[in-house]
Amino acid sequence: MDFWAQHKDFVLRVLAGLGVFLVALIARGIVYGDDLEKAKGDNSRLASALRGKSLATSDEITAAEANAKKLQANAAEIAGMIGFAGGDPDLELTLIRRTLGYLRRFRGEGAGELDAEALAARQSIRDNLNGGFGQLRLVVRDELAEEADIQNIKVSEGLGFENVTDMEGAELVKYLLQLELAARVVRYGIDARVGMVEEIRIDAGRETEVIPGANPDFLREYPVEIRLRGTQEATLKVLNRLEAEPPTVPWRGLRIDRSERPADHVIATITLLAIAAQPAVEFAPKEKGP
Numbered sequence: 048m049d050f051w052a053q054h055k056d057f058v059l060r061v062l063a064g065l066g067v068f069l070v071a072l073i074a075r076g077i078v079y080g081d082d083l084e085k086a087k088g089d090n091s092r093l094a095s096a097l098r099g100k101s102l103a104t105s106d107e108i109t110a111a112e113a114n115a116k117k118l119q120a121n122a123a124e125i126a127g128m129i130g131f132a133g134g135d136p137d138l139e140l141t142l143i144r145r146t147l148g149y150l151r152r153f154r155g156e157g158a159g160e161l162d163a164e165a166l167a168a169r170q171s172i173r174d175n176l177n178g179g180f181g182q183l184r185l186v187v188r189d190e191l192a193e194e195a196d197i198q199n200i201k202v203s204e205g206l207g208f209e210n211v212t213d214m215e216g217a218e219l220v221k222y223l224l225q226l227e228l229a230a231r232v233v234r235y236g237i238d239a240r241v242g243m244v245e246e247i248r249i250d251a252g253r254e255t256e257v258i259p260g261a262n263p264d265f266l267r268e269y270p271v272e273i274r275l276r277g278t279q280e281a282t283l284k285v286l287n288r289l290e291a292e293p294p295t296v297p298w299r300g301l302r303i304d305r306s307e308r309p310a311d312h313v314i315a316t317i318t319l320l321a322i323a324a325q326p327a328v329e330f331a332p333k334e335k336g337p
Contacts, residue, residue: 130294130322131224133267138323142223143168143183149234150190177214184208184226191233200241202233207247207271221269224321225249228271228296232285232319239284241277242312248272264328269321270299274314276306282315289319297322 131138144165147153153161172179188206195202206229211222229247236244250270275282282303289296299318306312 130268130297130320130324133220133264133323133325134327138220139172139223140165140169142220142227143172146183146187146223146227146230149230150187151194152190172219176216176219177212180214180219180222181212184211187226187230191230191237195233195237195244198237198240200237201243201245202236203244203247205247206230206233207249211249220323221267221321222249224323225269225271228319228321229273231296232271232273232275232289232317235285235288236275236277236281239277239281239288241275241281241285242309243276244273245276245314246272246274262328264325266325267323268297270318271321272316272318274316276312276314278311279313282313286315286317294322296320 131141135141144161147165147168148158148161153164168179168183170179171182184206188202188204191206192202192204206226208222208226208229214222229249232247233244248271275285286301289298297320299320300316301318302316304314304316306314
């Protein structure tokens with residue numbers, strides 16, 4: 048039998064398919080040839096670069112880890128000198144206790160009652176965030192103002208928290224830090240016999256980056272602006288005490304003006320920073336997933 052006559056259709060189909068394949072192969076080479084060559088060149092360069100890299104020795108790695116721990120310890124020590132530990136699970140109680148501790152009734156023989164009242168205040172805040180914090184603020188304001196009045200010292204009403212009526216849970220530590228600092232300055236002012244704690248202003252706005260590009264949990268700072276009026280000696284006592292007693296309070300600004308009346312008085316406007324730091328957290332923020 049004649050092979051070509053019998054299988055002509057089959058052979059033609061095979062040849063046609065082979066032709067299409069060859070055309071596609073040629074087209075692929077034309078379209079992707081340059082890209083493939085470029086990718087091959089890039090891979091070769093990367094491989095050469097990796098071969099040129101030197102790996103750290105075990106001693107170098109150990110030294111780097113030790114240095115990192117030392118730096119972290121130093122950061123924690125500095126943070127403790129200028130503020131409070133943001134990662135402390137008892138931070139809220141610590142701040143409430145310190146704030147109440149500035150009241151006259153918790154000095155001397157009344158100091159033993161401080162812990163119980165601090166725990167009760169924390170529980171009130173947990174039961175009712177805004178109501179409990181508002182009650183704490185009012186107690187501190189009323190008792191400090193009453194004591195100041197006995198000494199003929201005027202204290203700003205509200206301690207700067209007049210507009211803080213509806214806070215979120217995440218804002219509690221911020222406001223406790225600011226309340227503690229405001230109460231501390233009023234306490235120092237009463238002890239120094241300043242003439243007036245004329246104004247207290249807190250920054251109730253949104254938090255801003257303290258260290259651009261860093262993890263915001265690493266360091267948080269909350270401004271408190273206070274204006275004192277009194278003799279130069281009394282004012283200096285307050286300023287010196289803010290630097291001497293731990294935690295030291297960082298200053299963002301200080302302006303002192305001479306008062307017209309009385310002539311021996313000055314007006315000191317101070318912008319202080321309430322600080323919470325967590326040196327143990329990663330300094331760089333975690334990258335968000337897709």
